[in-house]
Amino acid sequence: MLQSNAQTRAEALLTARRVSKAFGRTQALSDAALTLRPGEVVGLLGANGAGKSTLSRIISGHIQPSGGEVRFAGEPLTLTSTREALRRGIALVAQETSLAPDLTVLENIFLPDLATPGRLSFARMRAKANDLLRMLGHEHVLPLDAEVRGLSAAQRQLVEIAKALALDARLVIFDEPTASLSATEVDRLFDIMARLRDGGRALAFVSHRLEEVFAICDRVTVLREGHCVAEDIATSTLTQGDIIQHMVGRDIGAIYSARTPTESIGETVFEVRGLRAMPWVRDMSFSVRRGEILGLGGLVGAGRSEAVEAIWGLRARQAGEILVRGQAVPLRRPADAVRAGIGFVAEDRRAQNIVPDMSVRENLMLAQMGQHSGFGRGFGKRADRVADLLRDLGLPADRLDQSLLNFSGGMQQKIIIARWLLTEPEILILDEPTKGVDIGTRSQVYRMLQDAADAGLAVIVISSDFEELLGICERIIVVSDGITIADLPADRLTEEKLTLLAAPRTSTARNQALLRDLAREHGGDAFWTLLDGDGIICLAQAGAELAGLVPGQAAEAQKTHIPAALTARDGVFVTEADGQRQTLLVQMTDRRGHDLGWIGLTLPGDVPPPPPDGIRGRVRALTRGPEEETA
Template sequence: MPATQEILLTADGISKAFGSFYALKGVEFELAAGEIHALFGANGAGKSTLAKVICGHIAPTAGTIRAFGEPASFQRPRDAMDAGIGIVTQETSLAGDLSVWENIILPVYGSRSTPSQSALRKIAKDAIARLGFAGEIDIEKNCEELSAAHRQLVEIARIVALGSRIIILDEPTAALSPGESARLFKVMDALRAEGRGLIFVSHRLEEIFAMTDRITILRDGASVKSNLTTTDLTQPELIHLMVGREVEQLAPEEIPDTSAAPIQLSLTEIRSEPAVRSVSLEVHAGEIVGLGGLVGSGRSELAETLMGLRPLDAGAITLLSKDYQPSNPRGALTAGLGFLPEDRRRQSIVPDFSVRENILLSHLSQLTGPRLRYGTRNSRIDELADMIGLDRARLDDSSLLNYSGGMQQKALVMRALLLEPRVLLLDEPTKGVDVGARATIYSFLRRLASEGIAILLISSDFEELLALSHRIVPISDGRTIGTVSAGDINEEQLTLICAPRSSHEHQNALLSRLAEQFGVQAGWVMTAGNQLLCLTRQGAASGASLPDPGIVAPMAGSQIAVSLERESSTVCDEEGGHQSLLMIIENQRGIGMGSIAILSGKDQTLDETAIREAAAQSLSVFEEGQLRLRATGPDTDCEQ
């Protein structure tokens, strides 16, 4: 950090006691203008507590804070907001019965003057537009109607609208997919360039190393290392500082063959409008099937439909070899389903119940008499606590909210397993969970699968989805797009497949130009193992056609089969007097992002050089030059 860089905030010897328990123990921290500073540590390390001290939500027991060069002693959050400090908490704090724009400008009503309603709407609209989500979030819609990810974005828009110079982001990407996270990171970069200071709390190592300038590591409430330069650390070093030991990294394991195992869950053209439009998939016993979709794809709504929380409009469901008609959550649990919802605060936790009582909620759904009979589940709870690494001594804590986010998630996984279901629906099972706890949950899920439990895994972390799943079922705009082995696809390709069809504007414009200029059909295709996916296509070729968009089909049945079989990058002769040309597309890191497929009409000759030049020119302005054509090599001759 340059010596001349302005220091926006310093925390010296910050301690915070709750009774005899110290959540913070003499923490040291510093934030400079124009930097993103990571707060990193395991669940319960004190990251959120320190953030709340800085923004005036709680008062420190000891220590001093200086903000913008002056001593600061915030008695309430309003004081910190007025001073120029804002926070986006891990659990959203929106008023569900207020509109998006009202939630964004809500802090304004605590100030001395309030602008006109039209001016306030404009402030909210500009904040959403600055985040890049103007076309996705209707500012007039009530927040209770939004998905968890969109509620998180509204929280961030509120801080942007306030114009805070110090911005604390506590797990802002926990509910976001890679695409939404990338867009948020662009906003963070812009805020950093404006000279603001961002405190970034995240458990995702790739985000820490990609986005932050410095890191402060907390362990058990103390700052193990403060103000370290990010580039001076490696991932193993950072993990070791966080937990004090080595942690097994997430990596794909050999995918077992479960094709002969019984099909435990089968969905055929499930529809629950408007979010779920046509979903078909199967999950075998002992199999983990990943449902890969972006925010708004209908993935969470599908799980809610299976649990009877949303009406089933059409389609057929088979559960454990029996016809299944979801009506309510109690019936779903009785039928053999276990469920972990996406949003633990809104959908799972009862704050007034103890930890054990929260775990026992699924048990209560099965009671028919006046007695609670809690004791019948004690041995199962103890067994699950040992398996998932939850301290038995804390099971009788008065509130589950006393737990860190990761410990809350472990307790809710225990609830989902309490009735020994044969099919598990897990929506964001590691949301807000640190690296160490995440490794425990991964091992736990793999163990459950090995014991024959069928798991439908929903996650916005595509790296996690690909490493844990045996098969992936992509979903976009409420429709599933076939199935593919997790070992045949990478994170970038999955993101591209799962993108909303409405986001293919640039691809369609590029393909339309090629189709019109050369009188061909042009498509954007991807291969996954022995399967072919057509993302989108434009134009027509007499007597021939690329696969329908959104269909994963066997490559051998395609009319560009010769090009695909030989992985050719030159013109190939296909059956019926047609010609084909595949042009591989890659990103700046050289990772394949699919191919532009050209299919000629009958007896039409393709001009390879002209088509390549036109495609390369169009790609040069595509997505700000992020994609390009891969150069042809000596082994791409169709005649080999």
């Protein structure tokens, strides 16, 4: 086992050594180890089935170990219940939330307190809950009196996090807390984790997203097949390749393999026009071509999943047209979609994709059985194809009749995708296809999708992971507040650009109000754009269309009406060579200096321009608080 060099650090708050756990004949842990110190975030890593969640549940009192030793604050830790762990100051933010669906957000946040002796002050609880949600940046998004059963998966995860924070625990284990969160919500969570760490808490962070590990973790411990293969290693001494090799025992190469799909991309096979399914989907349009991998990108709550459910017949539509191979099709229920050649892998693997009482074989053949008519189940017709898929999945044929729940989340997801490939669809839609799976499985899923696209399948991937979309998609549709915002080639985008494009319209309301004010006051064209070399992506526009920029579209500077200004970016009004237009560009940055785009104002060339300093001050006010403006 690889172990770090000793350094001068705080005394360990928790140490686990030689921990084992068996569930019947299944040995989940054999020789697990973990060290957690105050003031550190330790990444607990491993492939699906490595034992990360099992070790986390042992430390937090959910289950008892079969062997080994766990010490907390210098004393042996023997827990008989989660309540005892909470009393000791150990909290778990679980991957699968443990909330009471019939209770309110407020009651769930303080669920551990409800059974304690004495009288509870709901006024004090409400005030503290508001403070916690304000820390999370969600005081308006999570109404305290709402029942948890009506919340989205991302909102439930935030309640789970708030519940752990309310305990003021000394040790907090975050077991894949970001699986349902958007990029912005992940940043907020990391800010909170950093504050907890700096306040002297010991934190463990379980994640399959290595970019998150490098962003927040000070050290890492890696499990493989129940064994600890690398313990307490400084993150700064490792690369992603090092961690992947520890996790899977081999080099899997690049996560996103290069693809040159120009020859395999053909005609448009699926198109959605003006889709509306209120309240989440207001006006969405997009299309995908044969052999293309199209991304639907946006933040949690943008309406992407709801749009696909409306297409699939799971949600009522008020407007919109759906075309397959150029012909309008009436998709009123899932069976209609299957007959039209559309497959759909839903986001929630356990609730929407798996039939737990069925075997692997039956789950694999489930969609194909819907296509089969006559007596029997039609397994024999696809025997050769099933054998090929099993080989690709790495699943032994003698395990086909076992329960699908006996397999890791990663294998479950690959079988669900294979289920739809068996139906030989023309269009395959996947909602968060790598949510909660390890790095090796992600790589395999991507290869499955690329191979399917190379064979002519039109693939649509919905994801909150912008790195994923940029890595596997040729084109990305950006969605915000239920509206299609942009349709752009992936190679014109970065994670930062996608984040700005996908921002909720409510969070950019001040920017757009400024554009309207500038256009009205000066009678010109006001716009907000991203600039990268000679490339431009227009985010918003108001007033006369003088600059030649269209919201949601990319362009080259020389192909707009204001190439001189876009090239100069001087912070003063720049007049074009023909004298017809003059443009001021002012860059926006946040408090950390990150580029938030440029605000531009284009006026006719013969109009006296306003003083640039006044406009620069108004742009600066967009990204600074009132206290900074008056300082």
